[in-house]
Amino acid sequence: MEQEIQLVSDIRKFNRFYTRQLGLLQQHVFDSEYSLTEVRALYEIMFNGQTTATGIREALQIDAGYLSRILRNFEKKGLLIKHPLPEDGRASYLQLTARGKKLMSSMNELSNHQIREMLTSLEPAQKQKVADSMNVLRYLLHAPGSDHTIGQVHIRTDLRPGDIGEMIRLHGQLYAREYQYGIAFEQYVLETFQECMQSYQPEKDRIWQAYCNGELAGMIAILSRGRGRAQLRWFLVRPDLRGLGLGKVLINQAMAFCRQRKFREVYLLTTHQQDKAARLYMKAGFVKTGSTAQHLWGHDLYEEKYELKLHYR
Amino acid sequence: MEQEIQLVSDIRKFNRFYTRQLGLLQQHVFDSEYSLTEVRALYEIMFNGQTTATGIREALQIDAGYLSRILRNFEKKGLLIKHPLPEDGRASYLQLTARGKKLMSSMNELSNHQIREMLTSLEPAQKQKVADSMNVLRYLLHAPGSDHTIGQVHIRTDLRPGDIGEMIRLHGQLYAREYQYGIAFEQYVLETFQECMQSYQPEKDRIWQAYCNGELAGMIAILSRGRGRAQLRWFLVRPDLRGLGLGKVLINQAMAFCRQRKFREVYLLTTHQQDKAARLYMKAGFVKTGSTAQHLWGHDLYEEKYELKLHYR
DNA sequence: ACAATTTAATTGACAAAAGCAACTATTTTA
């Protein structure tokens, strides 16, 4: 409860702060001959491909009469054309004219400039952090029901400072939350990374990291084990991004790499608890070849081995 | 440049999103008999202890005449009293009456409720993430010149899932940015953690982690090395939080722990490049006892040893 | 010391923004 209060207070501080911030950013709008509401309406018309006046009205939550006048004004100024809908004689859908589009693009220019202005005093990493935080907020606070496609997922295979730590962190946190493996599990992951890093060679081993909104969202790795064998390791997708096909993409990339490197056999170790991952392994052609009861990280579980044979002509 | 465009576009998406979000949150205000601007003015009066009309005017960026009328209206309704300033006969400072405060507190109630509402569908960790992201934004986008005291720094000594990874990540990223130590340095840190974790005992070893806005902001550790000796390790303060005394607090806590555990000697290894840290070590009583030239992590540097003897009666 | 300038706050006149309610023309529902 104590925390909840702090939380709400932080959010209110932000709201007051950002009300002011938006006010500053939108000032240039007032310099133009259009009001904030008018600009917002133009935006909605531009983005929502085929909108009617009601669509705008709902998005902007403004009075119908008010909007009607705004739209008429736009029409008068040649920014907008109304196409009567064939299926409904009352409504018509709205479209910006070339002139309207031109106006918007010049406004965008201004707005972009102002945003760059706002960021000038920040370092690149901090700028990125701003965008990331905003994406996170948009992602978390979106109206439930609207779509989740926020930011793009970006997969990379190089190893940058901070990556190792981040990967270990994600493993530790995720398995703790989902399976109640304690800090001992993170220590185990630490060992596996330590072991791998001692012999890591970018030509033979590869790690894929999927980033979304500046945060590690998933990963997978293929480690060469000699004699045409390779181990698949550290496969992981953050729960809030599951069901979007990211896991499949990661596994596909890993498999493509294995084929390209002509590995003859790929194996992996997991436990019976990671059943969702297991389904993906099997879809990729892996077969369960072993299962031994163990007590690990405070849990009784079956350690399972999966194998995949690859053939080349 | 390509990235810059993505960045600006993300920020604009957020701005449009949050304009709407704030609109929704502020709707209750419209239900009340006061306008948004009026409520904002009341807030400013409440928070900025001793404000004059000009103070409000500057904070809210509104017309002086408009504000004058708003304030007169508040006075008429008994929400506000003006105390003429003794040092300036033109201005007077503004204070809410009991009634004004009561009004604000009931509005706060409403607002808090609405924010909780907004968060209901989120898990606790996600709620925290929302607040953290907002604090980060407020911290990064604040008008340059305003004070930096955002969020509190919170130091803890337990080890939770994800902590090890996070500490390694911070080391990797920071030393890469500040000293251009590459991924090899992170591998070295990985080893040190691995070595420590093999024998980690909470009673003898201790790690302090300073968190600010949900992110690791600094750390220090004391590892028992037997026979009354201890090693100080992993001392770090994020650059954007330096100069606030956090480093000193961390070292003080570590030293207090050493005395409590009756260690007779504390040592640490560092390089000549970490000169800011070295100053803090010496302030705490450490003395440089060795310096050997080495080639480490792609750099020619001197590895230095510092020692501190502790005496007990 | 005192005229000129600046600043804090107020006031009148006015314009822009937004809301309300009545109305028309369709479409949907019962």
Add this chain to the structure above:
DNA sequence: TAAAATAGTTGCTTTTGTCAATTAAATTGT
């Protein structure tokens, strides 16, 4: 097919905000 609902329009009103002129006190320059 009559009643209800919906999309959009229009006249009228209120609210919100701007501009310029004004007053009174404080500051500045000489």
